[in-house]
Amino acid sequence: xxxxxxxxxxxxxxxxxxxxxxxxxxxxxxxxxxxxxxxxxxxxxxxxxxxxxxxxxxxxxxxxxxxxxxxxxxxxxxxxxxxxxxxxxxxxxxxxxxxxxxxxxxxxxxxxxxxxxxxxxxxxxxxxxxxxxxxxxxxxxxxxxxxxxxxxxxxxxxxxxxxxxxxxxxxxxxxxxxxxxxxxxxxxxxxxxxxxxxxxxxxxxxxxxxxxxxxxxxxxxxxxxxxxxxxxxxxxxxxxxxxxxxxxxxxxxxxxxxxxxxxxxxxxxxxxxxxxxxxxxxxxxxxxxxxxxxxxxxxxxxxxxxxxxxxxxxxxxxxxxxxxxxxxxxxxxxxxxxxxxxxxxxxxxxxxxxxxxxxxxxxxxxxxxxxxxxxxxxxxxxxxxxxxxxxxxxxxxxxxxxxxxxxxxxxxxxxxxxxxxxxxxx
Ligand code: 9WN
Numbered sequence: 001x002x003x004x005x006x007x008x009x010x011x012x013x014x015x016x017x018x019x020x021x022x023x024x025x026x027x028x029x030x031x032x033x034x035x036x037x038x039x040x041x042x043x044x045x046x047x048x049x050x051x052x053x054x055x056x057x058x059x060x061x062x063x064x065x066x067x068x069x070x071x072x073x074x075x076x077x078x079x080x081x082x083x084x085x086x087x088x089x090x091x092x093x094x095x096x097x098x099x100x101x102x103x104x105x106x107x108x109x110x111x112x113x114x115x116x117x118x119x120x121x122x123x124x125x126x127x128x129x130x131x132x133x134x135x136x137x138x139x140x141x142x143x144x145x146x147x148x149x150x151x152x153x154x155x156x157x158x159x160x161x162x163x164x165x166x167x168x169x170x171x172x173x174x175x176x177x178x179x180x181x182x183x184x185x186x187x188x189x190x191x192x193x194x195x196x197x198x199x200x201x202x203x204x205x206x207x208x209x210x211x212x213x214x215x216x217x218x219x220x221x222x223x224x225x226x227x228x229x230x231x232x233x234x235x236x237x238x239x240x241x242x243x244x245x246x247x248x249x250x251x252x253x254x255x256x257x258x259x260x261x262x263x264x265x266x267x268x269x270x271x272x273x274x275x276x277x278x279x280x281x282x283x284x285x286x287x288x289x290x291x292x293x294x295x296x297x298x299x300x301x302x303x304x305x306x307x308x309x310x311x312x313x314x315x316x317x318x319x320x321x322x323x324x325x326x327x328x329x330x331x332x333x334x335x336x337x338x339x340x341x342x343x344x345x346x347x348x349x350x351x352x353x354x355x356x357x358x359x360x361x362x363x364x365x366x367x368x369x370x371x372x373x374x375x376x377x378x379x380x381x382x383x384x385x386x387x388x389x390x391x392x393x394x395x396x397x398x399x400x401x402x403x404x405x406x407x408x409x410x411x412x413x414x415x416x417x418x419x420x421x422x423x424x425x426x
Contacts, residue, residue, distance in 0.1 A: 006425075009393065013418040016397055017047065020415045024055075025062035025079060029399065029411040032196040034082035036063060038075045039167055040416050042108035043363050047419025049112075049119035056116040057131045060109065064138045066100045070225065071145030073109060073138075074100035075164060086192045087212065093219045102215070102223045103162045106241055107146065110139045110248030114255055129258075136259040139252055140268070146245055147271060149225035156278020157237035158245055159295055161228055162214045166238055168342065168356040169211070170203035172303040172349035174236070177294050181233050183209035186216045201353050201409050235295040239282050240307035244367075246275035246314035279311045288324040303349060304332075305356075306342045306364050312371025326377050329368075338391040340368055340384055341403040352402045353409055359400035362388050362420035369424070385424040392421045 004012065020026045025036040026044045033040075041063045048056035066077030078089045078099040089099035113135050120128035150158040160166050163174045189212055193202050203211075214234060221227035229235075249272045256265045282290045284300070289308035292301040309325060317325060331346075333339035343350045343358045351357040365388040372381035391401045391408075397417040399410030 004393075009425075010422065013047075013397065013421045014051070016413050016418040017044065017415060019413060022080065024058040025077070026059060026415045028416065029414045031084045032193060032411040034084050036066070036077040036079055038063060038073055038077075038105035039108045039363075042112040043366070043416040044419045045112040046115050047416075047422050049116045050422055053116060053120035053123050053125045053128070056112075056119065057135070060113060060116065060135050061131070063109070064135065066096065066098055067138055067142065068096055068100075068145075070149070071141035071143075072104050072149070072225075073107070073142045075103050075105040076101040084192055084196070086190050087187070087215060091187050091212075091215060091219075094223055102218055103165045105165055106167050106244040107139075107142060107248050108244060109142065110252045111244075113139055114251035117255060132255065133259045136252065136255050139248070140260075140264060143245065143249060143252065143268075143271060145225075147274075149229070151237075151274075151278075152226075152229060154274070155237055155293075156274045156276075157239070157242045157282070157293060158275075159235050159237045160241055161218065161232045161235055162211070163207075163234070164211060166241060166307075168240070168305070168307065170207050170354070171305050171307070171356040172343055172347065173292060173301050173305045173307055174234075175303065175349065176299075176301070177234050177236055177296065178207070178210050180296070181210040182213050185209055185212045187212050197410055202355055233296070236301065237278075237293040237295055238307065239279060239290045239292045240310040242275055242279055243310040243312075243314045243371075246272060246279060249275065250314065276315060279315055282311070283321065285320075285324065288328040304344050304347050306340060306361075306368065309340075309368055309371065312375050313367055314371075315375075317375050322375055322377065325375075326372070326380055329372075329380060336403040337406040338387050338401050338403050340365055345404070352404045353407075355400070355410070358403060359409060360388070360391065360403045361400050362392065362417045362424070366420050366424060389421060389425045392417060397421065 017026055027034055028037050028040045041059050045056045045059040067073050092101045094100055094102045117132040146158050163169050189208055217231055218228045221231050249268055253268045256268055284291050290311045294301055332344040338360045341358050341360055342356050365384050369381040369384045391406050394406055395408030397414050398408030398412055399414045401408055
């Protein structure tokens with residue numbers, strides 16, 4: 001894409017969203033991910049909001065078609081059949097009207113809704129109030145689910161019960177906890193991903209055995225949140241998830257000024273306070289980062305990953321924290337062509353091409369830059385954004401990038417990379 005003009009690249013990004021459209025929702029990329037994914041769609045909606053607010057609403061509305069009666073928004077909605085992905089709906093065995101997976105993903109939804117609403121109002125889109133109001137209620141129900149199902153002990157931190165929920169599937173952050181999960185499965189594993197993408201860029205077979213062991217375990221619980229909580233052999237109070245939920249709650253609080261009742265406004269600010277307090281307790285000054293909590297061992301998750309900086313999207317750091325975090329992020333950048341890596345190169349777990357163990361993801365950088373800006377680190381935020389945009393311009397709209405070479409990896413013509421490009425290059 002190096003020889004393209006800015007206008008051409010913008011057109012190319014829009015063309016990817018058009019190509020991945022399956023009727024009001026966008027697949028992450030053809031074949032490798034042939035369904036609607038939760039946080040991908042939220043990022044894509046923010047991209048659409050730049051030029052087509054109606055389509056941005058549709059993306060969120062179609063995702064909400066998969067929302068469960070208890071409020072959970074699943075991580076995959078299987079709107080139409082496809083045999084190019086494993087595990088499909090028959091493995092999940094959930095009983096929703098439209099087939100869905102049984103776990104969730106980071107709730108970027110509330111963040112997206114605020115941006116879509118603001119774009120729709122600016123564009124004078126008819127029905128914007130009604131559409132936002134309906135989606136606001138869906139988001140509120142999902143936030144209530146998060147607190148009820150995933151923070152039953154009121155730690156102010158929400159837990160993931162499966163690495164796929166984090167969106168950072170094979171992150172070194174899960175290595176210790178995942179090693180306790182058996183590799184036995186009742187489901188036969190038929191991986192499709194390694195038929196689309198080089199196996200060296202994907203999770204290992206052993207990771208998949210554990211991922212599917214967890215799916216088998218929760219399916220055996222009838223996808224009941226309380227039974228799953230009791231049976232879970234993997235349970236991590238995740239700072240990345242909590243930070244995104246806290247930030248999305250702040251965005252819902254903003255929308256609640258127009259769309260919420262007095263009780264809902266109070267409820268949202270109580271949730272917000274609880275999450276901010278929980279996050280603040282996860283700061284480790286000796287590491288210059290935040291750490292997740294393994295709820296089974298009771299130990300800190302001290303592996304350095306991008307998640308450790310995600311609280312910036314929700315928290316206002318004090319001066320000492322801000323200096324420490326920015327210095328640490330600068331250190332992670334050193335010697336790399338593209339920052340911010342999902343695992344720093346000084347970590348023994350660093351693998352520059354293997355999925356969430358090193359590669360750069362545009363949407364991660366988008367969130368981190370946003371958090372840095374909120375915390376007054378404008379210059380570093382800008383450099384991360386420009387580095388991401390530069391990587392996309394050199395390598396294309398790839399799923400992720402090798403931070404040491406800038407090479408584009410994984411799937412291509414990727415929806416959230418196209419959305420990130422449009423948002424970050426402004
Ligand atoms: C499992 C779609 C999704 C992203 C995740 C990413 C990857 C799926 C997979 O693809 O996960 O959910 O099969 O590898 O890790 O963040 O939402 O792009």
